[in-house]
Amino acid sequence: MNSYTSVRRILIYTLFLNLSVAASKLVYGYISSSLSMIADGYHSLFDGTSNIIGLVGIWLAYHPPDKNHPYGHKKYETFASLGISILLFLACYQILRDAYLRFKFPAIPEVTTFSFLIMAVTIGINGFVMLWERKSGRELKSEILVSDSLHTRSDIFASISVLISLVAVHFGFPIIDPIAAFVIAILIGKTGYTILFEAAKVLSDYSRISPVLIRGVVLAVNGVQECHDIRTRGTPSDVFVDLRLHVPPDMNIEEAHQLAHKVEERIKTEFSEVSEVVVHIEPEEKVLQNQT
Numbered sequence: 001m002n003s004y005t006s007v008r009r010i011l012i013y014t015l016f017l018n019l020s021v022a023a024s025k026l027v028y029g030y031i032s033s034s035l036s037m038i039a040d041g042y043h044s045l046f047d048g049t050s051n052i053i054g055l056v057g058i059w060l061a062y063h064p065p066d067k068n069h070p071y072g073h074k075k076y077e078t079f080a081s082l083g084i085s086i087l088l089f090l091a092c093y094q095i096l097r098d099a100y101l102r103f104k105f106p107a108i109p110e111v112t113t114f115s116f117l118i119m120a121v122t123i124g125i126n127g128f129v130m131l132w133e134r135k136s137g138r139e140l141k142s143e144i145l146v147s148d149s150l151h152t153r154s155d156i157f158a159s160i161s162v163l164i165s166l167v168a169v170h171f172g173f174p175i176i177d178p179i180a181a182f183v184i185a186i187l188i189g190k191t192g193y194t195i196l197f198e199a200a201k202v203l204s205d206y207s208r209i210s211p212v213l214i215r216g217v218v219l220a221v222n223g224v225q226e227c228h229d230i231r232t233r234g235t236p237s238d239v240f241v242d243l244r245l246h247v248p249p250d251m252n253i254e255e256a257h258q259l260a261h262k263v264e265e266r267i268k269t270e271f272s273e274v275s276e277v278v279v280h281i282e283p284e285e286k287v288l289q290n291q292t
Helices: 003-032 035-061 075-104 113-140 143-170 176-203 211-219 253-270 284-291
Strands: 226-235 238-247 274-283
Touching: 003 035, 003 113, 003 143, 035 075, 035 113, 035 143, 035 176, 075 143, 075 176, 113 143, 143 176, 211 226, 211 238, 211 253, 238 253, 253 274
Parallel strands: 238 274
Antiparallel strands: 226 238
């Protein structure tokens, strides 16, 4: 089974679970007038929507390189992550708005044993989904699965806040319900910011590996005189490296090519996240002349 098929299968299963969880929270939330449970239900619904965005994103991202996209289509996965962050910010706004209105127009939600049962079951399901996505995302080097696991983690914290609010309402403190909704909104907004920040790093070609570390690895290769202009970009699990390599001026083209190949292999061995290395060869004598 290839990476695309594995990621797609995980997202489809997760979509089904998220929609089931969302439906349970929303239906009972509206029946019991629990704002925090309704807010958490919308959060789970956005989880499902993000799964759909992820499915579209990976379908585009796993297309092979072509004439117009020689570096591949992996950044479509990053754009999908951006879509998830936007949905989270929208959910944050909606929940804050509803919480404000609940403060302005108080209402006492109905709390039953079934309320606690629903939240306990959904927390268990979300915990399983979060761990599964995070583990699979790291193994498959999938940006969208890692982003979605962060999304699901915020859902777990939100659900715990709902449980706390249900306990508070049960003991006569209904004001805790909109306060819990505010807490949920903050958690959702923070997760959205984290995903947005990581996506921005990818799209702005943020440096992924310290040039000092790469230089140390390259200089350990026999025949290398020096290296400079070391640059890295990409995602944390799919990094591109390019650098300039100084070699003895009397080294022939074949020897220089073999040396460049050794450098590429050494970098990929030392840094498993590196997928491609481009080496530009420069004679040491020419480098010294340029520096004088």
